[in-house]
Amino acid sequence: MSPSRPKPNSNSQIERPTVGALEFFEKYEMRRPLLLIFYFLMVVWSIAVWCETGFSFQSIGIGKSAAILLTGTIGIVLFILSILELVSYLIFLPIAGGSIRALSQVHGESLLIPLTASILFLALASNILTGSIYGWGLWTLLFITLSALILLALNSSRASVGKSSEANVPAPETSLISQLLGLILGAEIVTVSAGATPISPWRVDKLPQDTWVVDVRTKAEFQWNRLDGADNFPWGIGLYDAALAHSKSQPVLVTCFSGHRSPAVAVMLRKMGFEQVYNLHWGLIYYMILNRGKEQSGTFRLTRSSRDTSGRGKDYKAISVAYVMTQIIILALAPIEKWSTGTQVSGLQRWIGGTIGLSGFVAAYMSYRVLGRNFRVFAAPRRSGTLATSGIYSKVRHPMYTAVICAFLGYVIYWGSKWSFLFWLAMTALYVIKAWKEESVLEQRYSGYNDYRKRTWKFIPYIY
Numbered sequence: 356m357s358p359s360r361p362k363p364n365s366n367s368q369i370e371r372p373t374v375g376a377l378e379f380f381e382k383y384e385m386r387r388p389l390l391l392i393f394y395f396l397m398v399v400w401s402i403a404v405w406c407e408t409g410f411s412f413q414s415i416g417i418g419k420s421a422a423i424l425l426t427g428t429i430g431i432v433l434f435i436l437s438i439l440e441l442v443s444y445l446i447f448l449p450i451a452g453g454s455i456r457a458l459s460q461v462h463g464e465s466l467l468i469p470l471t472a473s474i475l476f477l478a479l480a481s482n483i484l485t486g487s488i489y490g491w492g493l494w495t496l497l498f499i500t501l502s503a504l505i506l507l508a509l510n511s512s513r514a515s516v517g518k519s520s521e522a523n524v525p526a527p528e529t530s531l532i533s534q535l536l537g538l539i540l541g542a543e544i545v546t547v548s549a550g551a552t553p554i555s556p557w558r559v560d561k562l563p564q565d566t567w568v569v570d571v572r573t574k575a576e577f578q579w580n581r582l583d584g585a586d587n588f589p590w591g592i593g594l595y596d597a598a599l600a601h602s603k604s605q606p607v608l609v610t611c612f613s614g615h616r617s618p619a620v621a622v623m624l625r626k627m628g629f630e631q632v633y634n635l636h637w638g639l640i641y642y643m644i645l646n647r648g649k650e651q652s653g654t655f656r657l658t659r660s661s662r663d664t665s666g667r668g669k670d671y672k673a674i675s676v677a678y679v680m681t682q683i684i685i686l687a688l689a690p691i692e693k694w695s696t697g698t699q700v701s702g703l704q705r706w707i708g709g710t711i712g713l714s715g716f717v718a719a720y721m722s723y724r725v726l727g728r729n730f731r732v733f734a735a736p737r738r739s740g741t742l743a744t745s746g747i748y749s750k751v752r753h754p755m756y757t758a759v760i761c762a763f764l765g766y767v768i769y770w771g772s773k774w775s776f777l778f779w780l781a782m783t784a785l786y787v788i789k790a791w792k793e794e795s796v797l798e799q800r801y802s803g804y805n806d807y808r809k810r811t812w813k814f815i816p817y818i819y
Contacts, residue, residue: 403489406694430476437470551621556642584654606631614638681782689770700771712765718758
């Protein structure tokens, strides 16, 4: 990941929304590590329950049977709906062409949230069924991780609403329960249950030309690109009064950039009595990709129909894939080795491992505070970035790498795994290689990088 921050560039062609849209991207950039942590823990949970119980059932009473039936049913239903949604998303990817990365950034993690919730429910049912002690401990960590992800999403949404509010004009209220249901169950389920209709991007042109198009993005996003007949109500601000002037029989199409802000507004309009309310499924980004370069006219014509995606930076993907694979092996191998060999780990060793691992998480948090949405897995910095030299980056050039190395070292020590230690050495070597390659890229990109390198350390302050 490149230590760079976004900067405005008014002289170049605009390629994506600014201000509000970048805040929206930041929310999903922050979700990614939490989702990775969740699924890493899920692998460890599966191995732990299998080693402890072999997924064999214990005798259960009526109460536990009812709990298993409830949690299992919720998990299965959510899982099926999430898979259907993901399949639709994957089917659409070939149409996206060069915009696959943008779609992944906006939708990938969000589509995984309902799937993640379904897995949590299924794991809960399994814990009740097997009675696994290790399973309950790891399930608690899974629950905390998913809760943090949901709270982050809720906090980001409310912060964005506050920034988008006009003076003395309150934003429409959305209940906490509605927001939680939208995140856990998926926004489309909540939209349909309220009587609004999700509409796919390729069916928008089938709507009547007199459809009232309500765009709930921020003003900056609206100016960047929009449907020609749209009215802008950032986060729904001012929409209530405007709706009073429209006939309740007039069709309404609610849009936003990625389909995550519009459902709540569509539900609000439906509750106000509008008979035909449509929510643009997956947002304008899909509609833009479908109609890129096409001649359009009428209400649903895009004001800006082309997007230049050339000139992306070079990425060292092979190295990134390799160290992610070593991390997965470490997470899975350490508990397997302990349980298969019966290795005894002292309390002092566990304490040392836990402390080192926790220091890695702290360093990672400090790094995220500086990088924000500009965090990248690959080496190439964003084209709109500037060199980040504040905070923890004022002492260390690659603190995120140091954080990951420490976190996995603590994990290996905690489990007392010798084989995992070998993979940890390989992972560390890959990070050293990646840092070396990344610095050559940053040196070409930023004229002041050599001076920055002279006054900082690569991984550990005052040592290396």
